[in-house]
Amino acid sequence: MSTTQFLFAGFGGQGILFAGKFTAYKGLIDNKHVSWLPSYGPEMRGGTANCSVIVSDDPVGSPIVTHPDVLVAMNLPSLDRYEDAVVPGGTIFVDSTLIERKVKRTDVTVKYIPATQLASENGLTTLANMIIMGSILQATGGYNEESVNAALAKVVSARHQDLLEFNKKALDIGAKY
Numbered sequence: 001m002s003t004t005q006f007l008f009a010g011f012g013g014q015g016i017l018f019a020g021k022f023t024a025y026k027g028l029i030d031n032k033h034v035s036w037l038p039s040y041g042p043e044m045r046g047g048t049a050n051c052s053v054i055v056s057d058d059p060v061g062s063p064i065v066t067h068p069d070v071l072v073a074m075n076l077p078s079l080d081r082y083e084d085a086v087v088p089g090g091t092i093f094v095d096s097t098l099i100e101r102k103v104k105r106t107d108v109t110v111k112y113i114p115a116t117q118l119a120s121e122n123g124l125t126t127l128a129n130m131i132i133m134g135s136i137l138q139a140t141g142g143y144n145e146e147s148v149n150a151a152l153a154k155v156v157s158a159r160h161q162d163l164l165e166f167n168k169k170a171l172d173i174g175a176k177y
Contacts, residue, residue: 003056004140005065008129009082010074010095012040012049015129018155019072020051022133026142026151027055035063048077070140072132073099074115091139093132111135118173127170134174143175 006023008016017038024036033056040049052065066085071092073079076099079092086092088107097116113135115128124131137143148171156164 003054003058004070005068006053006055006070006072007050007065007068007082007085008053008072008074009048009050009078010072014049014074015126016049016074017051019129019133020053022130022151022155023053023055025154026147027053029147029150030142030144032056033059035060037063037065050078070136072136074129074132075099076101079103093136095128095132097128111139113174113177115174118177119170122169122173124166124170124173127166130167130170131174131177134171135177136174137171138175
């Protein structure tokens with residue numbers, strides 16, 4: 001009986017909701033119960049955005065994540081706001097390109113990933129979110145190529161199928177980082 005609560009947070013336009021949706025679809029493909037709850041400011045692009053995802057062996061009673069097991073902080077305001085909410089023993093993934101400060105807590109695992117820099121260096125400027133997702137999957141043992149590809153096929157729209165390989169490359173970069 002396993003449940004993992006994720007909270008993805010950053011600015012609109014960083015792919016926060018996309019990363020959450022990818023996580024939810026991957027959970028479904030892995031025969032888990034999931035919930036996906038997006039939240040964003042009225043500005044959308046450039047405003048605040050966060051997304052709660054729960055992946056569980058059991059039915060999910062509430063989609064609200066108040067104490068995530070995994071926090072993805074893509075900008076400093078998100079780290080400042082949600083760092084203390086992570087459960088003791090949880091994991092915080094930080095885009096260290098955009099966040100210079102270190103996590104203050106000592107009871108969590110922290111992964112500093114220069115995701116925005118890696119994305120830029122590899123011609124994937126809009127895929128820092130998926131680089132962090134690759135790192136998450138690798139850290140949690142969830143990097144299964146078959147289910148990753150199936151989840152990507154669900155979240156990358158038919159109109160953007162040309163971006164499927166770029167997303168796979170970003171996940172691979174994150175998994176190897």
